[in-house]
Amino acid sequence: xxxxxxxxxxxxxxxGRISILxxxxxxxxxxxxxxxxxxxxEGPTFLISISSIKDKNEDGRFTVFLNKSAKHLSLHIVPSxxxxxxxxxxxxxxxxSARQLTFGSGTQLTVLP
Amino acid sequence: xxxxxxTPRYLIKTRGQQVTLSCSPISGHRSVxxxxxxxxxxxxFLFEYFSxxxxxxxxxxxxxxxxxxxxxRSEMNVSTLELGDSxxxxxxxxxxxxxxxEQYFGPGTRLTVT
Numbered sequence: 094x095x096x097x098x099x100x101x102x103x104x105x106x107x108x109g110r111i112s113i114l115x116x117x118x119x120x121x122x123x124x125x126x127x128x129x130x131x132x133x134x135e136g137p138t139f140l141i142s143i144s145s146i147k148d149k150n151e152d153g154r155f156t157v158f159l160n161k162s163a164k165h166l167s168l169h170i171v172p173s174x175x176x177x178x179x180x181x182x183x184x185x186x187x188x189x190s191a192r193q194l195t196f197g198s199g200t201q202l203t204v205l206p
Numbered sequence: 207x208x209x210x211x212x213t214p215r216y217l218i219k220t221r222g223q224q225v226t227l228s229c230s231p232i233s234g235h236r237s238v239x240x241x242x243x244x245x246x247x248x249x250x251f252l253f254e255y256f257s258x259x260x261x262x263x264x265x266x267x268x269x270x271x272x273x274x275x276x277x278x279r280s281e282m283n284v285s286t287l288e289l290g291d292s293x294x295x296x297x298x299x300x301x302x303x304x305x306x307x308e309q310y311f312g313p314g315t316r317l318t319v320t
Contacts, residue, residue: 097248099248102246129311134313135313136210136296136298136310136311136312136313136314137249137296137311138311139308139309139310182248182249184249190262192237192239192254192256192261192262192300192309193239193251193254193262193264194239194249194251194309195251196241196248196249196250197248198246198247198248199248
């Protein structure tokens with residue numbers, strides 16, 4: 094039973110345009126959501142996070158939106174750059190579980206020059 | 207500051223064998239978590255150690271075990287390997303023991319079971 098789902102295994106976007114990566118979850122006890130980026134042969138690196146009490150968090154070109162009623166979060170990258178091409182994972186943390194993250198299966202983003 | 211290091215980076219084992227993977231966290235970090243990544247499955251939490259104690263455990267069989275040493279280095283062991291254990295094993299370290307703080311991942315150990 095996948096509690097965090099990324100239904101799009103891949104996404105291609107033109108350089109300079111917006112990339113929107115989506116993630117759905119089922120467990121209402123998640124209180125913190127994160128996005129990680131992973132390049133081949135490297136471990137995931139933290140990108141941006143959002144607490145369940147917020148609906149938006151921005152960091153430069155990256156914005157995460159959380160819709161609790163729909164149990165949906167999305168990552169917007171504007172403008173997209175070729176260096177953004179990587180696998181993006183969304184992850185969620187259960188209330189009271191400080192270190193255990195539940196990850197989605199990832200979305201391969203390709204930004205075309 | 208050196209990042210999280212994992213050894214070995216690649217490993218090939220035969221079904222039925224056992225394997226030990228090593229993780230050295232960032233200096234000063236006391237929490238080490240282990241994850242398994244398989245194609246199409248994302249990362250699945252194995253367990254977390256803090257101050258030599260296992261604090262959390264994911265839904266994996268008892269063949270998967272781990273430990274942490276006094277210098278915070280951690281090892282995970284998989285006994286009686288199965289073909290389905292072929293995966294990328296990632297460890298992540300974080301500094302504090304309470305609340306939430308960012309986890310830093312190592313590059314992983316790619317295990318292939320034949």
